[in-house]
Amino acid sequence: MNCIYFKFIGLHFQTKLHITLNKLFFSHSTVSLKNKCGSKGPPWRVMFFGNDDFSVKSLQILTSKMRTQTIISKLDVVTTSKGNSRHVRHVAKEEKLNIYDWPVTETCLNGNYDIGVVVSFGQLIPEKIIKCFPLGMINVHASILPRWRGAAPIVYTILNGDLTSGVTIMKIQPRRFDVGEIVRQHSCTVDKDETAEELKRKLADMGGRLLVDCFKELTRTLRSAVPQPETGITYAPKVDKSMADIDWNATDSNTVYNKYRALCGIWPLTTTWHGTTVKLLKLCKYQISNLEIQLKPGELLYDKQRHKLAVKCGGKGGYVSIEELKIPGHRPMSGKDFFNGFVYMKAENERKFDSTLR
Structure with missing residues (x-):
């Protein structure tokens, strides 16, 4: 009976000592961390x-x-x-x-x-x-x-x-x-x-x-912070206004559309219509159904059924449609209005945008 009692006392003392030491260690670690930082x-x-x-x-x-x-x-x-x-x-x-x-x-x-x-x-x-x-x-x-x-x-x-x-x-x-x-x-x-x-x-x-x-x-x-990988590094420098210019000869439809999505909150894309700078305020990707049509980059096509004005792109090709644009001295207008007011009166070989490069 006495032996059991002393064992219990010893176990109780050991437990208390262990808890006390843990508290001291935790307290010391916390203070050290605070002091260190x-x-x-x-x-x-x-x-x-x-x-x-x-x-x-x-x-x-x-x-x-x-x-x-x-x-x-x-x-x-x-x-x-x-x-x-x-x-x-x-x-x-x-x-x-x-x-x-x-x-x-x-x-x-x-x-x-x-x-x-x-x-x-x-x-x-x-x-x-x-x-x-x-x-x-x-x-x-x-x-x-x-x-x-x-x-x-x-x-x-x-x-x-x-x-x-x-x-x-x-x-x-x-x-x-x-x-x-x-x-x-x-x-x-x-x-x-x-x-x-x-x-x-x-x-x-x-x-x-x-x-x-x-x-x-x-x-x-x-x-737990880790170093950045040494591979896959790319750079995004400050945006320059010249990035909004379109080179129709070199740029395919995906690139033109991505450029529009990237810059539309900063600058509108710009092109040239018979010497006049035109701001392209809204563009969309455009799929053409008539594969027999052969156009050069920058040339315009008006889709009467869908009332869309499309531009042929260079590089890998493709088309974008002009949803809204602005010419100096005029209010913003739709692609349809631009076709009726500016494009329709031109000969077919003159219905094109020229590249604007600064």
Whole structure:
């Protein structure tokens, strides 16, 4: 009886000792982690860097989480006075967030924030600023990196006819854009008729939600980041207005249509009609049924049954239909109206668009 009692006491003591040691070890580990990163832990203090309408969705989603004080306790905003920053400023003012103009100083950052979040900011952030954040800085990028590193990933996704896209959240490294370790990625399909503007809205929402997922287990998520693959790297530099010009001789119908989908929210495609620059406001893919028709690139065909004005394309061929266009001095008009008012009176060999190359 005594022997059993002493064994029970010993087991009870062993269990208590084990639990106590575990508590001490866990407490020590937690303190070490906090000391190491210089952060107070969740809920996190966040400085948001954004500069256009793509940034807004992430800012709105983070703000909604900040209101609950669960994973985010503080949210301030850095933006510039250039471009479309008015969208970010408007949301920040509505939500009564503190707004700082870029560039910011180390003084206003040191000790006040745990992490920096960058969404479509367009500025290279110096190393001294990155180091002000104990957990570093992360960026929401609108592509599946390393594909489409650069300023215009959505435009180049559509321009090249990609069937998939997505969002990458990565760590920011100094001196170079879009090369940091991947924290999270999520992909989506791209519809064959989807425009860059439509894809932008979809990816903006996806990026904001993926960002919140990162914050739920932030330190573990950051530790699990992996380097970007060394293969499959492509670049998406800034978009130039000359990209809207059409070379009918060299460009097939798929390329013209993808160019329209990629640029329609930025610039209309341009061509030339007897020396006058014409803006093509809306295009569609067009399948011609009469295979006997032989046209040269740029030449126009009017389909009386479908009331469609089609243009023959070069390269691998094909046609696009002109749904809406604009000539200087005239209101936007349909392809049918353009045919009746400008094309019909011309001889058949003069019914053509010329390539516009800058």
